[in-house]
């Protein structure tokens with residue numbers, strides 16, 4: 001069997017992003033569990049705000065097509081999103097909106113969501129850890145007919161969540177991440 005490939009996407013561009021840090025720790029955990037991991041930054045996939053006129057005039061931007069193809073080359077996708085005003089940041093929603101418009105040859109529009117497994121996580125400095133963004137993100141991905149695994153991680157007080165080895169200090173957080181990774185791998189393997 002070929003190696004299980006997982007794509008990790010942090011939903012923040014910010015230098016020192018709490019979510020990019022959690023994405024890095026999750027990528028490490030996934031690799032430890034035997035997955036072949038690609039971790040990207042959305043800074044390499046800049047997209048204008050979705051506009052139907054723009055799409056009608058110029059088609060879907062190449063960065064959305066490239067990101068869709070990158071997703072298609074993986075069995076599972078982990079999105080690690082910040083919470084903005086109790087929901088997902090525009091960056092995350094806009095990226096999903098554009099990718100959901102991509103239709104390569106021999107596929108239906110948005111097929112990349114239907115054919116693979118998604119896991120979601122969030123990190124925030126407050127005590128909810130971005131849980132409301134996860135609810136929003138689960139709804140968005142479900143609307144795209146993605147399989148979103150039940151386990152998720154909302155990392156609370158994320159600016160103080162790590163030890164000096166960059167491991168999650170809190171046992172419940174560490175176990176939550178392990179459980180998410182295990183389930184993402186299991187479900188992705190079933191869908192391979």
Ligand SMILES: Cc1cc2nc3c(=O)[nH]c(=O)nc-3n(C[C@H](O)[C@H](O)[C@H](O)COP(=O)(O)O)c2cc1C
Pocket residue numbers: 012013014016017018019020082083084085086087123124125126128129130
């Ligand atoms: C516009 C805006 C709205 C925010 N709203 C929330 C919120 O609703 N809940 C929350 O936990 N944090 C909120 N935050 C704080 C972010 O969680 C915090 O800035 C976090 O560090 C952003 O993620 P990042 O570090 O990965 O960039 C908000 C931040 C911004 C800029």
